[in-house]
Amino acid sequence: MSYKTQMEAARLGIVTPQMRRVAEKERMEADTLRQRLAAGKVVIPCNRQHTALDPHGIGDGLRTKINVNLGVSGDRLDFDLELAKARLAMELGAEAIMDLSCFGHTETFRRQLIDIATAAVGTVPVYDAIGYYQKELPEITAEEFLGIVRKHAADGVDFMTIHAGITRETAARFKKTGRLTNIVSRGGALLFAWMELTGNENPFYEHFDEVLRICAKYDVTISLGDACRPGSIEDATDACQIQELIVLGELVKRAWSQNVQVMVEGPGHMALNEIAANMLLEKKLCHGAPFYVLGPLVTDVAPGYDHITSAIGGAVAAMHGADFLCYVTPAEHLRLPELEDVREGIIAAKIAAHAADIAKNIPGTREWDYQMSTARRNFDWEQMFRLAIDPVKPRQYRTASPPKEEDSCTMCGKLCAVRTVNKILADLETA
């Protein structure tokens, strides 16, 4: 092949098979998509080694995509459960899966996942360092951190979170200004700790050129991690967060100079009225690079329901420019999610993404709603179940509570407004 990355191809004027596939799914001219890739406004995470992938695009003018986090922890080492989550994620239409395993040897699982994944696979290499090298954090060298990136890239990971923005400068600002919930990014906290314990600069920042070389070789999309993601609405849009975003904007340009695809990660906990401004800030400071948000969670007070707090924030974020939503499950802040938590998280994220796509008038989006409402007006229950974002639950609900009349439900029975008006309009037509 005459190109290494999708971005390089796009800049050379080549429409790749991946671009063609994505353009088709997005109902878009392939060359329009190519231009956005060349400009860095769209990414197609697709590691050359990931043969099972059915690629998706993320970015400007495309459907909002969702990511499902999974992976084992030290307390919950059940790889089968995590594989079941991956299968569920694909069944429900998630476009990406991040393996966030953070304990022990995770290589076998990661390879299994990549083997079966039609969705893009992401990782956070820094989580894997302690388990891989079996060393205490401060003993890990900068070169070893890079070694994990090399390993994941060779395994076929499509996108990697690289927390290169929490430099010594960002960390100094954090220590100076203080925050209510400090650093809540797991990778960010590890790197902050490593920098404090060793006195060294962030290895991913210091050796960013080497990170770019690795990513260019396999066409890994960099997802620039936000170590200073606000962990409470109090900390949102503060100096730490914006300082880091400025650095991430600089790194975006460096990635583009090497034809490396890149997106930027964002909040976090954030009041509803701050979201639009934050989307604008990212698009400006990061030169239009796709924005990948975790939430935003619009309040801190709803543990057990953070799929809802983040669906609210995610819908508003995506309407204002976010391109990629990380799902949040009801288990957030409480435990590693179970399978049912994963299902609820995915549905909530899909609702948020779809609601935003309607608002952004993404081609084809409203047709789904039109079909559903047509079925609803016509009391075509089977069609409603088929079209539903979750085809299982609505049928269970209706089956558990059958009405006397088919053209109604047990809420209104004969007083159903749709039924009443259908009858009157039918009478008017025959009159």
Added chain:
Amino acid sequence: MSYKTQMEAARLGIVTPQMRRVAEKERMEADTLRQRLAAGKVVIPCNRQHTALDPHGIGDGLRTKINVNLGVSGDRLDFDLELAKARLAMELGAEAIMDLSCFGHTETFRRQLIDIATAAVGTVPVYDAIGYYQKELPEITAEEFLGIVRKHAADGVDFMTIHAGITRETAARFKKTGRLTNIVSRGGALLFAWMELTGNENPFYEHFDEVLRICAKYDVTISLGDACRPGSIEDATDACQIQELIVLGELVKRAWSQNVQVMVEGPGHMALNEIAANMLLEKKLCHGAPFYVLGPLVTDVAPGYDHITSAIGGAVAAMHGADFLCYVTPAEHLRLPELEDVREGIIAAKIAAHAADIAKNIPGTREWDYQMSTARRNFDWEQMFRLAIDPVKPRQYRTASPPKEEDSCTMCGKLCAVRTVNKILADLETA
């Protein structure tokens, strides 16, 4: 007493005990509240006969309130279940309960509900007409419709939905323009059918002065129903909806001229990008009267999850001016809700209301989040559970999946970001 309604008192410069109580709860000067009541921008639904009531205010600058719908249907005649829903609603802090019973004799239940309700109680009298008179719809007379309003007012109902905006003019426009999902308001559909079957004008519109006399006598707050509430995102912000809203604005002024408290009901299904404009429209066309929204549901495709679609829309609506959110349960469009559906609906609505109040900077709102995030940073699990919007579910989640270390959860274990940074910062302090 020298006044009949809270609005009359406010206009006479009287600060009533109800105003004092509401002002205290809202951390507001009582006279500021009085002025907003006098101007119609705030209502305090409080029927003189409803002695159990702990009144709440709804409107400009106040905390966003939520309403819980309940009541029996022809398919599901279980009054005990509906009373259990009422108790749950109050336990979870809902400020209002609407009894939407629409089958048979509902008087006994309504009175029981008013006897125990510290929350405001609302009804839609037109639902009750068929069961009360045991007549077919077209046989019910205009005077009989008014009789039901009188009955509910005397029973102590604090606010009533009166669909006076679907006039023959509005109905003609509806028939001419057509809509995907026609009329989905139950009361609106009944009145449309009644008008078509009898050839008469909407009785609540034609005899609106008599409605006002009844409401003034007991201080019933009118909730002007929107018969043309969009039932699909396709129908939102269309001519039918806005035509009716213009009529509702006229009726608001007529209510105020008789010192009758009034609020206006609104959408419905609506794309996320249309919500802000719709809030503005209501506030302008209805002269600043409080806005009570059902949703908005930001997509049609998620039956089984409409508590989430409406939490997204409700949060955005309330941020842009809606004052009162009607909860929506996962059972919407499918069945009469069970108790668990009611719980999920209430929590979702409370999240939406609180998220909006943070955005609107309602006094005291952010303190709750601050306390929660402080507890989270300090790994004070008991305090987190106490403060949680639902104190039950988070504890269940943690208990079902206990971590090895108390200052972590099973998601990250020892890699918990909060734990890591707390340790580093503690080391820095002692260094």
